[in-house]
Amino acid sequence: MSITRITVLSGGMGGARFLQGLLHGIAAGTVPGVSPGAEVTVVANTADDLWMHGLKICPDLDTVMYTLGDGIDLDRGWGRRDETWSVKAELAAYGVEPTWFGLGDRDIATHVVRTQMLDAGYPLSAVTEALCRRWQPGVRLLPMSDDRVETHVAIADEAAPSGRRVVHFQEYWVRLRAEVPAESVIVVGLDASSPAPGVLEAIAEADLVVLPPSNPVVSVGTILGVPGVREALRTTAAPVVGLSPVVGGSHVRGMAHQMLTSIGVEVSAAAVGLHYGDRATTSEGVLDAWLVDERDADQVDRVRGAGLACAAVPLMMSDVDATAAMAAAAVALVTDRGSVDGAR
Amino acid sequence: MSITRITVLSGGMGGARFLQGLLHGIAAGTVPGVSPGAEVTVVANTADDLWMHGLKICPDLDTVMYTLGDGIDLDRGWGRRDETWSVKAELAAYGVEPTWFGLGDRDIATHVVRTQMLDAGYPLSAVTEALCRRWQPGVRLLPMSDDRVETHVAIADEAAPSGRRVVHFQEYWVRLRAEVPAESVIVVGLDASSPAPGVLEAIAEADLVVLPPSNPVVSVGTILGVPGVREALRTTAAPVVGLSPVVGGSHVRGMAHQMLTSIGVEVSAAAVGLHYGDRATTSEGVLDAWLVDERDADQVDRVRGAGLACAAVPLMMSDVDATAAMAAAAVALVTDRGSVDGAR
Numbered sequence: 001m002s003i004t005r006i007t008v009l010s011g012g013m014g015g016a017r018f019l020q021g022l023l024h025g026i027a028a029g030t031v032p033g034v035s036p037g038a039e040v041t042v043v044a045n046t047a048d049d050l051w052m053h054g055l056k057i058c059p060d061l062d063t064v065m066y067t068l069g070d071g072i073d074l075d076r077g078w079g080r081r082d083e084t085w086s087v088k089a090e091l092a093a094y095g096v097e098p099t100w101f102g103l104g105d106r107d108i109a110t111h112v113v114r115t116q117m118l119d120a121g122y123p124l125s126a127v128t129e130a131l132c133r134r135w136q137p138g139v140r141l142l143p144m145s146d147d148r149v150e151t152h153v154a155i156a157d158e159a160a161p162s163g164r165r166v167v168h169f170q171e172y173w174v175r176l177r178a179e180v181p182a183e184s185v186i187v188v189g190l191d192a193s194s195p196a197p198g199v200l201e202a203i204a205e206a207d208l209v210v211l212p213p214s215n216p217v218v219s220v221g222t223i224l225g226v227p228g229v230r231e232a233l234r235t236t237a238a239p240v241v242g243l244s245p246v247v248g249g250s251h252v253r254g255m256a257h258q259m260l261t262s263i264g265v266e267v268s269a270a271a272v273g274l275h276y277g278d279r280a281t282t283s284e285g286v287l288d289a290w291l292v293d294e295r296d297a298d299q300v301d302r303v304r305g306a307g308l309a310c311a312a313v314p315l316m317m318s319d320v321d322a323t324a325a326m327a328a329a330a331v332a333l334v335t336d337r338g339s340v341d342g343a344r
Numbered sequence: 345m346s347i348t349r350i351t352v353l354s355g356g357m358g359g360a361r362f363l364q365g366l367l368h369g370i371a372a373g374t375v376p377g378v379s380p381g382a383e384v385t386v387v388a389n390t391a392d393d394l395w396m397h398g399l400k401i402c403p404d405l406d407t408v409m410y411t412l413g414d415g416i417d418l419d420r421g422w423g424r425r426d427e428t429w430s431v432k433a434e435l436a437a438y439g440v441e442p443t444w445f446g447l448g449d450r451d452i453a454t455h456v457v458r459t460q461m462l463d464a465g466y467p468l469s470a471v472t473e474a475l476c477r478r479w480q481p482g483v484r485l486l487p488m489s490d491d492r493v494e495t496h497v498a499i500a501d502e503a504a505p506s507g508r509r510v511v512h513f514q515e516y517w518v519r520l521r522a523e524v525p526a527e528s529v530i531v532v533g534l535d536a537s538s539p540a541p542g543v544l545e546a547i548a549e550a551d552l553v554v555l556p557p558s559n560p561v562v563s564v565g566t567i568l569g570v571p572g573v574r575e576a577l578r579t580t581a582a583p584v585v586g587l588s589p590v591v592g593g594s595h596v597r598g599m600a601h602q603m604l605t606s607i608g609v610e611v612s613a614a615a616v617g618l619h620y621g622d623r624a625t626t627s628e629g630v631l632d633a634w635l636v637d638e639r640d641a642d643q644v645d646r647v648r649g650a651g652l653a654c655a656a657v658p659l660m661m662s663d664v665d666a667t668a669a670m671a672a673a674a675v676a677l678v679t680d681r682g683s684v685d686g687a688r
Contacts, residue, residue: 053456053457053460054456054459054460054463055456083430084428084430084449086427086428086430086448086449086450086453087431087449087450087452087453087456089450089453090449090450090452090453090454091453091456091457093453093478094453094454094457094475094478095478096457104430105428105430105431105434105449105452106430106431106433106434108431108434108452109430109431109433109434109435109437109438110434110438112397112398112399112431112435113397113435113438113440115398116397116398119398131438133439134437134438134439
């Protein structure tokens, strides 16, 4: 089997870093069964998107685009390298709220171009394609939907008459640092949304579908919630493999435990795999295989017991080679299981 | 006579610098007949305004606001001090046109706030008032109109089928540096515009109206073209005095000769005064008095012959004291003519 078309469902930082390793491995020929010219399509979460100061901001699309286009600030993991912050300082001087969002000057140019194209009537998918002409990310980058979908989080608030308050996901994540428990996650507009052009085809026609170690609730979870996407994953002829974002009982990128807890899922590698579910034996499952970190090797049998292929390998994306090795292990899990079982 | 209410019809740089000197003189008590607590209302030209990259830009309003609020870049005479240019560089990297407009990062914050307020339904006059809460310019700053009015310039273009091309005034001024002849000036939307709230009242209820040395065609000329403004100037009980922007046969701020030529007015101090006209003896005139530079003293009699009070004094706004002296001379021309005649 030669894999020439790979589709990845991605959030922001975790997905972007995984994609960087995957592309590195493909180019180096170290991903088993994947031809060096393989095309990668990324379906990115857009439920983190927000309008702020009249500008349309798409954090996950931009993180993928900047990371793969070599424009990301590597230390922060988001936004632009060599950033300046004049606009943010000036908006604060005008007393304009909110001030907690990290809006750099270089980044703003992206939002200005995007907003103007949206105002001119282009759908987000066309805007994203236009922006990628500059960044040349080496993947086809698709928003999960051209429709407005926004994740909100309900938190306890004793000062509110109802005892709770609903904030945009970005406010929960950036301003509140996900430090207060999330009572529930409400994804406004999700049920009425449609997949962006090419999304369902990219899943149906892929040779391999990968769920990278992105947030299973507010990143991959929202993509799966776009009507049609889950069914496309369940029916594609391509194997579907996921990598656990939870390592040793905590989320690698932090803060996601609040999200898992809010939907009643235990914060463990196995529990996230089972939450995604086996597509052969469950009615909602989307996976064939689930890769966990070596520290969670004791959970492999539990995952296998739920019908999924599973292996335990190092899952820390410490550098691009380590990440490429993760990608190779994930691919091997669905193409040549024996070689990965040996990694336990 | 004690002057407590002064209304100034202003363009950008020339008007802003004049206002700086006027306020300085008022505070110092060196403007004859004007009480130190006198209130100044500025009616600013908005026909230079443009939409660019989805942002509403008001060059003259901002130049007045930044200059009087001590935020202006003194060397350039426009835009913000300590400016950064990240957004402009990024827009160019995206290949977004146009690239010739000087759009600094700090400046963009102003346009972002303005655009968002306009999108929310606030009229430009309310937006301007809100922006001025930060800048505290020491004047009441009014746009000439809340309606969209845009000056365009027709230039010869051999490549065009019609032999001419129409460009936005900013493109003519900034990109083409007014170096090609202007065949005509077309102020789109002017006839259908209305004065912004407070404009006609500010003229009618003033103790003194001043036309600073702004561009007589594309700055003061467009303000006068807003239906009702010329009539308000002609009927106000306040004296109306203007200062010549043309000194020694050329426009102090440069490039304006193209504008004068396009409307068939000779580039001389006297001709500009006569173009504005005496309100007592002509059907369209708006002036009682016209102040020219000492180098144009030989034109004083011609101006007086047209019915206007006139004097010749130094009119170079080289520093705030020199500008305050100009303001004092202008006021003296309509309050105590004798003292100014002595300046010739």
